[in-house]
Amino acid sequence: MKIRTFIATASLVASGSLVAFSGSAQAALYTTCVGDGGAVTVTNDLVVPAGKSCTLTGTRVKGSVTVEAGADLVAAGATFNGAVTVEENAYLDLTDTTVKGTLTTESAFGTHLEKANVKAVTATGGFLYAVDSTVGGNLSTEAGELYVSGSTLNTTLSGSNNQYTDVYDSTVKGAFTVSGNALGGVFCASEVYGAATYTGNSDTLQIGGEGLLGSCAGASYFGGNVSVTDNTANSVLDNAIVRGSLTATGNDPVLVVGELARIRGAVTGETAAASAARSARKAAPQDRGADLAEKAAERADAARAEAHGAGKSAL
Numbered sequence: 543m544k545i546r547t548f549i550a551t552a553s554l555v556a557s558g559s560l561v562a563f564s565g566s567a568q569a570a571l572y573t574t575c576v577g578d579g580g581a582v583t584v585t586n587d588l589v590v591p592a593g594k595s596c597t598l599t600g601t602r603v604k605g606s607v608t609v610e611a612g613a614d615l616v617a618a619g620a621t622f623n624g625a626v627t628v629e630e631n632a633y634l635d636l637t638d639t640t641v642k643g644t645l646t647t648e649s650a651f652g653t654h655l656e657k658a659n660v661k662a663v664t665a666t667g668g669f670l671y672a673v674d675s676t677v678g679g680n681l682s683t684e685a686g687e688l689y690v691s692g693s694t695l696n697t698t699l700s701g702s703n704n705q706y707t708d709v710y711d712s713t714v715k716g717a718f719t720v721s722g723n724a725l726g727g728v729f730c731a732s733e734v735y736g737a738a739t740y741t742g743n744s745d746t747l748q749i750g751g752e753g754l755l756g757s758c759a760g761a762s763y764f765g766g767n768v769s770v771t772d773n774t775a776n777s778v779l780d781n782a783i784v785r786g787s788l789t790a791t792g793n794d795p796v797l798v799v800g801e802l803a804r805i806r807g808a809v810t811g812e813t814a815a816a817s818a819a820r821s822a823r824k825a826a827p828q829d830r831g832a833d834l835a836e837k838a839a840e841r842a843d844a845a846r847a848e849a850h851g852a853g854k855s856a857l
Contacts, residue, residue, distance in 0.1 A: 577852030595848035614845030654838040671834040726775040731760030751781025
């Protein structure tokens, strides 16, 4: 791995792989990464240069991490003490990794989190595929694809103007919002403890249980109010407990409420019986997750191959 720390007094060098450097004595110290890196501590910021690939195993970075345009960073067992930024068409893949700052993506190709622990996430464009992970703060995505499975969101989750927002076997401890999604969303065998809002979505909304996208094994729970309004999506609410009220207004077609849905509070608006939608199911909703997993794996494999080709670090 090529790591360069840019400052005249820096001395982090390993087999031509890690080099520290800076343009002036006043400039911030940072380290560039190209290739493979192991269990070392980077005491400053880390940058993966545009178009390059970096893989890290057991690495600790005390500063921030930036994955520049078109670059790839694949990390396992790593700890990043600062913020992580993923730029246009760049890719981030984190497994068993902790990010103590906010993860921000800006028109990235995508981000794959698996068994990761992240302070907060703000993603614009690209995909976010999170499996068995924890987000301590808000998770917000816009204009991308969002798939969450087996994860815990300790505050809010928001999917705005995405292609879709799909959540499986996960817990959202704050508010949950799905708005303006072109292909709607799936909420399966999951829990929300704040208010849940679906508004302005198209195509299909499957909110627990049986729906237009297929079956869902396991009930869902909504601890607060649920609002399903102004959607043009075919929408189904089933096999779910809603502790608060249900608002279903401005939907065309109207929200379908299944036999296994239990609404504890008042129901406002217009709903229909479940039988109205049962004949219109599409492919299983898990297909979206499988597609993202394949897309992530292909990019990660290509990044690993390029990083290995850049040379092995002696760290």
